[in-house]
Amino acid sequence: MLSKCNQLINYKPTLHIFSKSEGMQFNTVFTGKNYIELDSVDSTNNYAANLINTTKVPDGTVIMAHYQHSGRGQMGNEWLSNPGENLMCSIIYRTNQLAATESFVISKIAAIAVKETVEEITNQHTLIKWPNDIYIEQKKVSGMLIENQWQGNQLTTIIGIGININQTEFDQELRATSCSLVSGKTHQIDTVLKTLVQNLEHYYNWIRGKKHIDLNMLYKDNLLFFEENRKYKSNDVTFKAAITDVLNTGHIELTKSNGEKQLYAFKEIEFVF
Amino acid sequence: MKLTEIQELIKFVAKSGVEEVEIEQKDFKISIKAESKKKSKDKETVYIQQPAAAPQIQAAAPAAAPVAPAAPAAPVASAPVEESNNYIEIKAQMIGTFYRKPSPDAKPFVEVGDSIKAGQEICIIEAMKLYNKIESEVSGKIVKVLVDDMSPVEFDQPLFLVDPS
Numbered sequence: 001m002l003s004k005c006n007q008l009i010n011y012k013p014t015l016h017i018f019s020k021s022e023g024m025q026f027n028t029v030f031t032g033k034n035y036i037e038l039d040s041v042d043s044t045n046n047y048a049a050n051l052i053n054t055t056k057v058p059d060g061t062v063i064m065a066h067y068q069h070s071g072r073g074q075m076g077n078e079w080l081s082n083p084g085e086n087l088m089c090s091i092i093y094r095t096n097q098l099a100a101t102e103s104f105v106i107s108k109i110a111a112i113a114v115k116e117t118v119e120e121i122t123n124q125h126t127l128i129k130w131p132n133d134i135y136i137e138q139k140k141v142s143g144m145l146i147e148n149q150w151q152g153n154q155l156t157t158i159i160g161i162g163i164n165i166n167q168t169e170f171d172q173e174l175r176a177t178s179c180s181l182v183s184g185k186t187h188q189i190d191t192v193l194k195t196l197v198q199n200l201e202h203y204y205n206w207i208r209g210k211k212h213i214d215l216n217m218l219y220k221d222n223l224l225f226f227e228e229n230r231k232y233k234s235n236d237v238t239f240k241a242a243i244t245d246v247l248n249t250g251h252i253e254l255t256k257s258n259g260e261k262q263l264y265a266f267k268e269i270e271f272v273f
Numbered sequence: 274m275k276l277t278e279i280q281e282l283i284k285f286v287a288k289s290g291v292e293e294v295e296i297e298q299k300d301f302k303i304s305i306k307a308e309s310k311k312k313s314k315d316k317e318t319v320y321i322q323q324p325a326a327a328p329q330i331q332a333a334a335p336a337a338a339p340v341a342p343a344a345p346a347a348p349v350a351s352a353p354v355e356e357s358n359n360y361i362e363i364k365a366q367m368i369g370t371f372y373r374k375p376s377p378d379a380k381p382f383v384e385v386g387d388s389i390k391a392g393q394e395i396c397i398i399e400a401m402k403l404y405n406k407i408e409s410e411v412s413g414k415i416v417k418v419l420v421d422d423m424s425p426v427e428f429d430q431p432l433f434l435v436d437p438s
Contacts, residue, residue, distance in 0.1 A: 149406045250402075
């Protein structure tokens with residue numbers, strides 16, 4: 001079950017590279033104006049979901065935790081992180097502008113925002129691995145878990161983001177890295193959070209402004225292995241193809257050298273490294 | 274316009290409750306009409322005849338029973354059909370993978386026989402790594418789970434049968 005977990009349980013003494021929340025100011029219009037900082041929580045997404053179910057949570061609420069004891073990745077996968085070394089947060093947005101078939105755009109803006117954040121702080125070329133993992137030099141530096149709640153056409157989305165910041169040891173098999181490993185520096189986690197929240201609101205406003213075509217272009221421009229001929233695996237068959245498109249629904253289009261095109265949903269296709 | 278875009282547009286129009294949409298581009302024109310959807314828009318998944326019908330049928334069933342030996346074919350055959358008409362189907366709002374449990378080793382959100390309330394979380398549909406929590410729009414009792422855990426579902430595919438009475 002843990003085969004795809006992102007980080008090794010490698011417990012080291014807590015290293016809090018974080019100035020406490022007083023004066024936590026985000027340079028945004030609404031995102032992070034309601035800010036919750038937790039020392040420890042099961043998972044920031046669970047906390048967000050409980051908050052949504054029990055209170056009227058303001059749009060753009062940001063929840064940040066120094067430690068998650070049951071961090072979650074994709075269905076059934078754990079997200080493990082050394083205490084105090086990485087950024088774990090969830091952002092709550094509400095909108096009635098998106099149809100269920102369009103909601104992949106949330107994945108796109110979150111991926112673009114994280115990609116730009118990591119690039120800004122590390123100065124390293126960073127890319128998006130479809131659908132929304134963030135990679136540097138073919139290693140994963142960030143992942144996210146997006147959970148949506150629909151009430152009619154009213155969508156409440158919880159964008160859970162984990163970015164490896166100062167952790168330096170990872171299980172080899174995980175193909176993971178951190179900002180610190182690629183930059184050679186120790187980074188302030190609150191600075192990363194501020195940059196992230198700002199970037200996220202910026203691109204969230206693109207959704208509000210209906211700039212779906214621009215978002216699509218930006219997403220594809222920053223996609224790992226886009227238009228590169230590489231190995232992929234589907235139904236236990238390995239073949240060579242190139243990513244030629246990502247549809248609004250999130251489906252990835254692969255084109256083989258003979259021109260044959262095929263669409264894949266998440267989990268129908270595997271990248272071969 | 275690509276075929277997939279047209280498909281998305283049709284779904285969007287169907288969901289939005291708008292009755293008619295016309296789009297005209299350079300050399301392309303499309304018109305999508307959703308006939309008489311408007312009336313039932315607020316309860317899209319509800320296929321109930323009349324709220325008053327439920328007790329009537331329940332009352333009718335025992336009354337019909339003594340007659341059954343005499344003329345078994347008609348009442349027996351029609352009874353289940355009438356009954357199922359009073360159940361409400363909860364349908365998939367999107368294409369994706371249907372999950373009955375929040376995580377593989379957890380208990381299912383709901384089981385057959387469970388009473389559910391409107392707004393209660395009953396399943397997850399994963400679509401392109403977006404995990405959509407699906408809430409029931411109705412209160413009632415789960416009569417049947419129509420889809421296996423972790424199997425793919427289509428847009429509008431019935432997922433649960435709920436007895437609202």
